[in-house]
Amino acid sequence: MGFVFLLFLSLFVSFSGAEISGKVGVNYGQLGNNLPSPSRSVELIKSLNAKRVKIYDANPDILKALKHTDIQVSIMVPNQLIVNISANQTLADDWVRSNVVAFYPDTMIRYLLVGNEIISSTDTQTWDNLVPAMRKISSSLKAHGIRKVKVGTPSAMDVLQSSFPPSNGTFRSDISGRVMKPMLQFLNRTKSFFFLDVYPYFPWSSDPVNIKLDYALLQATNTTYTDPGSGLTYTNMFDQMVDAVIFAMNRLGYPDIRVFIAETGWPNGGDYDQIGCNIYNAATYNRNVVKKFTSIPPVGTPARPGRVLPSFIFSLYNENQKPGPGTERHFGLLYPNALEVYGIDLTGKTPESEFKPLPEPTNNEPYKGKIWCMVAKGANKSDVGSALSYACSQGNKTCDPIQPGGKCHKPDSLVWHASYAFSSYWSQFKKAGGTCYFNGLASQTIKDPSYGSCKFPGVTL
């Protein structure tokens, strides 16, 4: 009896460890001009205990560096090739030959994603070609006898028209029949996954009054939400978001397609006009979500309890060339110099107590005060000149005070004039969505640059 019991136990343990528990991977984005080499990056990926890596292209240097490792790899067909591939099997075959066959099986390519967040772009021609391109790529893999590679495409939450309550999850009407239905049919037929990018940070930061921070960070001890439609009770925002997509798939008649978390994470920094982007929250979110993904037995979500959620955390590095607000450049587990932003173990096995204490969060409440937009340190002077001209050409009287004789003309320097122009531009266009970014040439400050009779226009929060 004892022997049989032990045998059973050990089988259970090894089976759970190898098959049932979720493996956590990392997204390796390369939008930085200061990032470590591919081979160094692969060493760093191993040191984080990542079991998978996802890249946004099929960079041959990275695929070479991943040869003979035990890291599973996800590669991506660039968005711009989708239209051509959808209409040309030869082109699909060529792409698969040069980007998969050339590295497989020594590099453990397991996922081939066709484009990235295609539905989030306004390029509707690519929408219509997405599923046909996925089918062509899938045929090419089959023709090459490659059966271990699943074909999919990552979606953001904006594929949903309604996500609340989760049981009301519905795909947008403009894509539901046109893109999602054929995509789900393809994913179901090929036993692939619905790849989903899930960021509780975004709904929380746009409504921090009604959504509790600890609920978004998977830390809630006393906040639950019961969905009146399904009767399911939620303890965190992440589950709500994933289940909204599961309900949307159910509604189209596909209740069995597995979900793969293609991206999730939390920003460790950002701009003054952003909230909750700090190391404390990023570490808390990522450690909690990794614990969830790696728990044995798996926890799943309320709509699919006990199911594995395979995943990739976003992202390996802080990427200094990602456009958009400052948070976009602060999702890294690592700084570009390879140092950890905070302690993290993607196996989820390191207890919290073994990590160094985290810095207290400073921006969990919205900043209240004035902000100005200045030329960033180290900005390229010739690029600043072009950005100055652009900013001055926008809005009303944007640059009048820096003209000769104007109150802000002196000091008569490019950086001073451009800083004025950026602040003036931003103060006029912030409400309409204008950003203090200028391709990385600008950054926010809370220190009033005005002096003498020169008053810099600022943004008041």
Ligand SMILES: *[C@@H]1O[C@H](CO)[C@@H](O)[C@H](O)[C@H]1NC(C)=O
């Ligand atoms: C797609 O095909 C057209 C026509 O063959 C070609 O002109 C174009 O450069 C191709 N686009 C890409 C991104 O390769």
Ligand SMILES: *[C@@H]1O[C@H](CO)[C@@H](O)[C@H](O)[C@H]1NC(C)=O
């Ligand atoms: C299809 O792609 C192949 C390989 O790139 C190219 O040689 C061929 O001209 C393309 N066919 C059409 C109809 O564009």
Ligand SMILES: *[C@@H]1O[C@H](CO)[C@@H](O)[C@H](O)[C@H]1NC(C)=O
């Ligand atoms: C459910 O979603 C629809 C749109 O698909 C929306 O009009 C409706 O308000 C939602 N119901 C609730 C209770 O939020």
Ligand SMILES: *[C@@H]1O[C@H](CO)[C@@H](O)[C@H](O)[C@H]1NC(C)=O
């Ligand atoms: C999805 O795939 C399963 C298993 O292959 C199959 O039984 C089911 O009919 C498919 N669903 C649809 C709606 O095609």
Ligand SMILES: *[C@@H]1O[C@H](CO)[C@@H](O)[C@H](O)[C@H]1NC(C)=O
């Ligand atoms: C939990 O929340 C309820 C209702 O908001 C409150 O009455 C109760 O005191 C809270 N318990 C703890 C331990 O915070």
Ligand SMILES: *[C@@H]1O[C@H](CO)[C@@H](O)[C@H](O)[C@H]1NC(C)=O
């Ligand atoms: C500055 O940018 C210009 C054009 O964008 C480029 O030609 C030049 O090499 C850059 N200078 C430096 C020092 O990077």
Ligand SMILES: *[C@@H]1O[C@H](CO)[C@@H](O)[C@H](O)[C@H]1NC(C)=O
């Ligand atoms: C510029 O002035 C016009 C007329 O007063 C106004 O309608 C417009 O909104 C202003 N533009 C900006 C960017 O403030």
